[in-house]
Structure formats: structure tokens, C-alpha cells
Amino acid sequence: MKHLLCTLLFGIFLQGKEIALSFDDAPMSTSKHFETLTRTDMLLKALKELQVPPVMIFANPCKRENSSSVISQLKKYKDAGHFIGNHTCSHPRLDDVGYTEYIKDTKKADDLLFPLFVGQKFFRFPFLNEGKEEKTRDQMRTWLKENNYRNGMISIDNDDHIFSFKINQAKERGKKFNYSKVKKLFIEHLISAVNFYDDLALKTLGYSPKHVLLLHEMDATVMFIRPLIKELRKQGWKIISIQEAYKDKIYFEQPKNIYANNGIIDQMAMEKNGYQVDFNHIDTIKSELNKILGLE
Numbered sequence: 001m002k003h004l005l006c007t008l009l010f011g012i013f014l015q016g017k018e019i020a021l022s023f024d025d026a027p028m029s030t031s032k033h034f035e036t037l038t039r040t041d042m043l044l045k046a047l048k049e050l051q052v053p054p055v056m057i058f059a060n061p062c063k064r065e066n067s068s069s070v071i072s073q074l075k076k077y078k079d080a081g082h083f084i085g086n087h088t089c090s091h092p093r094l095d096d097v098g099y100t101e102y103i104k105d106t107k108k109a110d111d112l113l114f115p116l117f118v119g120q121k122f123f124r125f126p127f128l129n130e131g132k133e134e135k136t137r138d139q140m141r142t143w144l145k146e147n148n149y150r151n152g153m154i155s156i157d158n159d160d161h162i163f164s165f166k167i168n169q170a171k172e173r174g175k176k177f178n179y180s181k182v183k184k185l186f187i188e189h190l191i192s193a194v195n196f197y198d199d200l201a202l203k204t205l206g207y208s209p210k211h212v213l214l215l216h217e218m219d220a221t222v223m224f225i226r227p228l229i230k231e232l233r234k235q236g237w238k239i240i241s242i243q244e245a246y247k248d249k250i251y252f253e254q255p256k257n258i259y260a261n262n263g264i265i266d267q268m269a270m271e272k273n274g275y276q277v278d279f280n281h282i283d284t285i286k287s288e289l290n291k292i293l294g295l296e
């Protein structure tokens with residue numbers, strides 16, 4: 001009896017708190033903070049030193065005129081054991097350009113990224129915009145299936161890109177600021193997003209899924225990735241590989257509603273409750289960042 005109880009408790013303890021990392025919009029161009037290759041190398045080094053299992057890099061190979069330099073930069077991720085996903089070639093928004101243009105751009109990325117793909121192909125919609133019309137959404141679902149793609153969904157949305165945008169804006173304006181204050185806010189914000197969506201999953205799905213965290217290959221995220229990973233681990237999160245996370249049944253869901261823009265947990269909550277309860281702290285974060293960076 002005692003043994004059974006221990007096994008049960010151990011099982012409960014082991015459930016949940018698993019998270020995989022994904023980085024969109026790679027490779028980002030040179031900024032006020034980093035040269036593009038330096039940033040990629042920094043991220044790779046941090047992931048290696050912290051022994052992070054394979055992540056997925058969602059790439060836009062049309063970012064530079066010379067796509068071969070983009071491919072060789074992305075190949076560094078592949079060579080380090082990470083996965084490359086298609087994030088369209090030039091990052092259009094589906095509802096802005098329409099299905100035909102969007103597919104043209106997506107196919108171009110598929111051709112360019114082909115040498116870098118390993119195993120199951122994944123596609124992530126820029127802006128998580130899967131189409132506000134059901135017809136477009138369904139056309140995309142069919143296209144992905146026919147072209148051997150799975151939707152590279154995310155479970156945790158958080159707007160990490162705001163931090164990079166703001167620190168660059170401050171640097172451009174010649175502001176002197178304290179990076180450790182930005183780091184503190186970044187970590188707090190990311191951790192609260194993780195907890196928010198895990199909690200929403202428990203309420204909506206009745207279990208804690210293997211999470212996929214949306215991040216970007218951008219300055220602040222790369223700068224603060226080490227403390228973020230350390231904090232997640234300190235709070236009991238296990239970093240798992242992206243292939244492991246995508247085995248979770250939640251990433252095979254095809255909700256009827258069209259509210260995909262905050263990730264699959266939020267979309268499932270909408271499906272269940274009929275209203276969205278997304279984690280939207282963007283205005284607070286922007287104003288706190290403005291204070292720290294002297295941008296007011």
C-alpha cells in the first residue's frame with residue numbers, strides 16, 4: 001500500500017512542468033547591439049553550455065539578398081543538433097497578403113530550407129495569424145497536410161520581442177540605461193507568461209501539456225536566455241526537446257474557432273468557454289520599459 005502511494009505521488013510529481021524552446025524570425029539582421037552572426041553564435045553557445053535539448057529555429061530565409069549566407073548561418077543551428085522550421089520566406093501576414101501570395105512565399109522558404117530539414121517538417125505562421133476567414137484557415141490546413149508539414153504551434157505567447165525593440169530604440173537615442181533592470185523585468189514577464197498559460201491549460205484541458213515557448217532570435221532574448229533557463233529550472237521546469245513537446249496531443253488539435261493568435265491553449269480555452277483570456281501585459285511592459293530606458 002505504502003509502495004503504491006509512493007508510486008502514485010511520484011507519478012503526480014513527475015507530471016507537467018515540461019517546456020521546449022522555439023526561436024522565431026532567424027536570422028535577425030545586425031542591430032545596434034549585435035552583428036547578426038555574433039548573435040547566432042551567442043545563442044548557440046548559451047544553449048550548449050546550459051545543455052538545452054534541441055530547440056526549433058523558425059527561419060525566414062529571404063531576409064537578405066544573399067540567401068546562401070542566410071542558409072550557412074542557419075546551418076550552424078542544424079550542425080549543433082537543433083531543428084529548423086519554416087516561418088515563410090519574408091514574414092508576411094496571411095490576412096494582409098492573401099492565400100496565393102502567402103503560399104508562394106512559403107514555398108520559396110521550403111525550397112531554400114530543404115537542405116536543413118530533418119524529419120517531420122514544421123511551419124509556424126508569422127504573427128500566429130492563421131487566417132481570420134475560415135476558408136483561408138482551411139486552405140492553409142490542407143496545404144500544410146499536402147506538403148508534409150505540421151503546424152508549429154506554441155502554447156506560451158509572451159511578446160519577448162518588445163524588449164529587443166525597446167533596448168534598440170533607447171540605444172539609437174543615445175540613452176544610458178541599466179541592463180540588469182531590463183533583465184529582471186524580462187525574466188519576471190516570461191515566467192509569469194509561462195505560469196499563466198500552464199494554469200489556463202490545467203483549467204481548460206485538465207492537464208499540463210508539454211509546453212512550447214515562443215521566443216525570438218532577437219537581442220534581449222539572446223542576451224537574457226541564460227538567466228531565463230536557469231530561472232525556469234529553479235522553478236521546477238524541465239527543458240525538453242522540441243520533438244518531445246510536439247508529441248503532445250494538444251499540437252494535433254484543429255480548433256473550429258479562428259482565434260489562433262495567442263497560441264493553442266488560448267484557442268482551446270476560446271473553444272471551450274466562448275471567450276478569450278489571453279495574457280496581455282503589453283501596455284504595462286512597454287510603459288515599464290520606457291521608464292527603465294528613459295524613453296518617456
Ligand SMILES: [Zn+2]
Pocket residue numbers: 024025087091125126127
Ligand atoms: Zn515571426
